[in-house]
Amino acid sequence: MTPLVVLTAVVAAVILHLLWPFLVGRGGAYSTSSARAAEWAFRRIGVAGRRVYDLGCGYGVVLALARKMGAVPLGVEIDPIRWLICSLRCGCRVILGDMFQVSLADADVVYIFQWPSVNARLAEKFLRELRPGAYVVSYMWEVPRLKLVAYNPSLKVYIYQVV
Numbered sequence: 001m002t003p004l005v006v007l008t009a010v011v012a013a014v015i016l017h018l019l020w021p022f023l024v025g026r027g028g029a030y031s032t033s034s035a036r037a038a039e040w041a042f043r044r045i046g047v048a049g050r051r052v053y054d055l056g057c058g059y060g061v062v063l064a065l066a067r068k069m070g071a072v073p074l075g076v077e078i079d080p081i082r083w084l085i086c087s088l089r090c091g092c093r094v095i096l097g098d099m100f101q102v103s104l105a106d107a108d109v110v111y112i113f114q115w116p117s118v119n120a121r122l123a124e125k126f127l128r129e130l131r132p133g134a135y136v137v138s139y140m141w142e143v144p145r146l147k148l149v150a151y152n153p154s155l156k157v158y159i160y161q162v163v
C-alpha cells in the first residue's frame with residue numbers, strides 16, 4: 001500500500017467519523033460549541049445542583065463545563081469513540097445511544113447543538129417529555145414551538161423554557 005492510499009483512507013475515516021450521524025439521518029454531524037456561549041446560558045439559568053443533559057454530547061466540552069459549574073451532568077452520544085472520550089473526560093454518566101430514545105422526564109436543563117431539522121424533531125420530544133419550567137439551551141440554531149426566554153446574538157445561543 002502506498003503512503004497516498006493510507007493517507008486517503010485515514011482522511012476518509014476521520015471525515016466519516018465526524019459526519020456519520022448526519023449522513024444516516026440520526027442527528028447533527030460533529031462540531032463543537034463555544035464554551036463561552038454555554039457558560040453564558042448556564043450562568044443565566046443558574047445550573048448549580050440541577051440536572052443538565054447534553055443530547056449529542058460529543059467529546060464532552062459542555063458536560064465538563066456544567067460539572068465545573070456545580071450541575072449534575074448527563075450525556076447522550078451515539079458515536080462510540082466520542083462516547084468513550086467523553087465518559088473518561090467528564091466523570092459523569094454518559095449514555096451510548098440515540099438521544100431520541102432517552103427519557104427527559106427528570107432533566108432540568110437540556111443542552112443541544114444539533115441541526116435545524118433535528119431541532120424540529122427534538123421540539124416534539126421536549127414538549128412531550130420535559131416538565132414545565134425545564135430549560136432548553138440551543139447553540140447556533142432555533143428550536144421551534146418553545147417559549148424563547150433569552151437570546152445572545154453575538155454568542156448565537158438561545159434559551160427556551162417549557163411552559
Ligand SMILES: C[S@@+](CC[C@H](N)C(=O)[O-])C[C@H]1O[C@@H](n2cnc3c(N)ncnc32)[C@H](O)[C@@H]1O
Nearest residue numbers: 021026027028031032033056058078098099113
Ligand atoms: C454538533 S456536535 C455537538 C457536540 C457537543 N454537544 C457540543 O456542543 O460541543 C453533535 C453531536 O451529536 C451527536 N449525535 C447526532 N445524532 C445523535 C443521536 N441521535 N443521538 C445521540 N447523539 C447524536 C453527534 O455524534 C455529535 O457528537
